[in-house]
Amino acid sequence: MQSAVQSPEIKHFQGLLEPAGIRLDGPNEWDVQVNNPDLFRRVLRDGTLGLGEAYMDGWWDCQRLDEMINRAFRAGLEDRVRNNFRFLVFFLRSRLFNRQSRNRAFQVGEQHYDIGNDVFEHMLDPYMNYSCGYWDKAECLAQAQVNKMQMICEKLGLEPGMQVLDVGCGWGGLARWMAEHHGVSVTGITVSKEQAQLAGERCAGLPVTIRIKDYRDLQGQFDRIVSVGMFEHVGQKNYRTFFRKLQSLLKADGLFLLHTIGAGRGGFATDRWIEKYIFPNGVVPPVAALARHASAFFTIEDWHNFGADYDPTLMAWHRNFNAAWPALCDRYSERFKRMFDYYLLASAGTFRSREDHLWQLVLSVGGLAGGYRTPRWAVSAG
Numbered sequence: 359m360q361s362a363v364q365s366p367e368i369k370h371f372q373g374l375l376e377p378a379g380i381r382l383d384g385p386n387e388w389d390v391q392v393n394n395p396d397l398f399r400r401v402l403r404d405g406t407l408g409l410g411e412a413y414m415d416g417w418w419d420c421q422r423l424d425e426m427i428n429r430a431f432r433a434g435l436e437d438r439v440r441n442n443f444r445f446l447v448f449f450l451r452s453r454l455f456n457r458q459s460r461n462r463a464f465q466v467g468e469q470h471y472d473i474g475n476d477v478f479e480h481m482l483d484p485y486m487n488y489s490c491g492y493w494d495k496a497e498c499l500a501q502a503q504v505n506k507m508q509m510i511c512e513k514l515g516l517e518p519g520m521q522v523l524d525v526g527c528g529w530g531g532l533a534r535w536m537a538e539h540h541g542v543s544v545t546g547i548t549v550s551k552e553q554a555q556l557a558g559e560r561c562a563g564l565p566v567t568i569r570i571k572d573y574r575d576l577q578g579q580f581d582r583i584v585s586v587g588m589f590e591h592v593g594q595k596n597y598r599t600f601f602r603k604l605q606s607l608l609k610a611d612g613l614f615l616l617h618t619i620g621a622g623r624g625g626f627a628t629d630r631w632i633e634k635y636i637f638p639n640g641v642v643p644p645v646a647a648l649a650r651h652a653s654a655f656f657t658i659e660d661w662h663n664f665g666a667d668y669d670p671t672l673m674a675w676h677r678n679f680n681a682a683w684p685a686l687c688d689r690y691s692e693r694f695k696r697m698f699d700y701y702l703l704a705s706a707g708t709f710r711s712r713e714d715h716l717w718q719l720v721l722s723v724g725g726l727a728g729g730y731r732t733p734r735w736a737v738s739a740g
Contacts, residue, residue: 367398378433380426387421388429394418406436410631410704414696423700424673427707436713471528471550474689477698478529480682481675485531486560489587489617490668490716499674502667507535510584513660513720513732514613516540520581523547523607525573526588530557530566537564545580547571549591574603581612589618593641597651605655605723613722614656620645620665620715636701642714656721659730665715672706 372382381389394417400408412418420426430436482488483503491502492509510532516522518541524533527546530553536542543565548554549572557568573588583604592600608614621644628641652658679698687695708714720730 365395365398367402368395371398371401374435375430378429378435380429388425389420390426391419391421392417405630407630407634410635410700413700414635414693416696423703424669424676424707424710427704428710429707431708431711431713471548472552475529475552475556476689477679477686480686481679482529483531485535486529486556487531487586488528490664491671491674492664493667493670499671499678502671502674503531504535507532508539510586510615510617510718511536511540513718514582514584514615516542516582518542521545521579523576523578523580523583525576525583525585525604526591527553527557527568528587529553530561530568532584532586533557533566533568534561534564537561537566542582545569545578547573547576574599576603576607578607579609580607581609583608583612583614584617585615586617587619589616590637590640590642593639594643594647597643597647598654601651601655608723610723611726613659613720613726616652616717616719616721618643618648618717618719619668620648620663620717622713622715632701635697648717648719652719652721656723657725658719659722659726660718660720660732662718663715665709665712665717668709668714668716669706672702672709676702676706 368382375381375390379386379388382392383389394412394415397412397417400412400417402408404411413423478486478488483491483500485503485507487503487506490506491499492505493502494505496502496505514522516536520540520542522533522536522542522544524536524544524546527533527544527548530546533544533546537544544561544567546557546561546566546568548557548568548570551570554568554570561568573592585604589600604614619642621642623644633640649658676699679702683695709716720732722730
């Protein structure tokens, strides 16, 4: 490294990182340890995509990658790293074209959710919730996820015999919980074959039906609708289609709970590395766009932000994933492990910085008579 220390690229990045308190080859656990001096040219050329790919290739390490990302976001470094021509082209394509069309709807299932149920079974809680837990007074991941599921049920006011639609049901954890604990019948849809198969097995014997289906093809009428961690795959060009379709599926006195990651700034949030390796076609909505499109078809009865809870959720997933690695390493490469480590830790740092949020909206058709009342804090206060 010594011969490269005085290069213009090294000096540029030392200056870039200084406001965040991050040093190159420094002593702190959040400092970047450079293994390949070509890292700097790669990041200058490819921005955050190059940064993530270089980590996957072992070009750099960081003892506390999550904290490094937190510091970088709080210092406003992301825009300076990704401000290049390649990101501009990616940004424009994501705005001009419908990357979440019906024909592309199953790509995220094939690329991410179908990588192997064994990874997610080891990483997630017993109900296999792949979304933010609710950590108030929770001491472990399992309790945080139970809190979240029960809070959703209470917000929806579930009653025995209700017909519930779960849009983006994952491995069926919430569907199973609602059927087991609230006596409702659930129809769950997913775009992942692996999820559908395991969800069907895990919900066997319960009034739960799991289907592989795009939301645009849904039919029927439901007392309640819930969608957890799926809206990020809808795409801004389909928001009106999404809300119009779900309005048509909800009974007049019904409720729809939407649980989604939200962008902390005014624009739609996308990232080239996340889009390429984790969630193809993913887009995180800002407040204004979500509010505008949701309110065109529903009354927004409640809006709840507990995005800070995604940090401990992701860190728990990372611990579980690494603890299980000896059981997984025969099936997955070391590069895959570094990819997943980067995904989980960088995401944790992003939520820790409050760059992204986690929102739960409760929606009704035309507004509930007398208003909406929810025991929002009952889960933690009980």
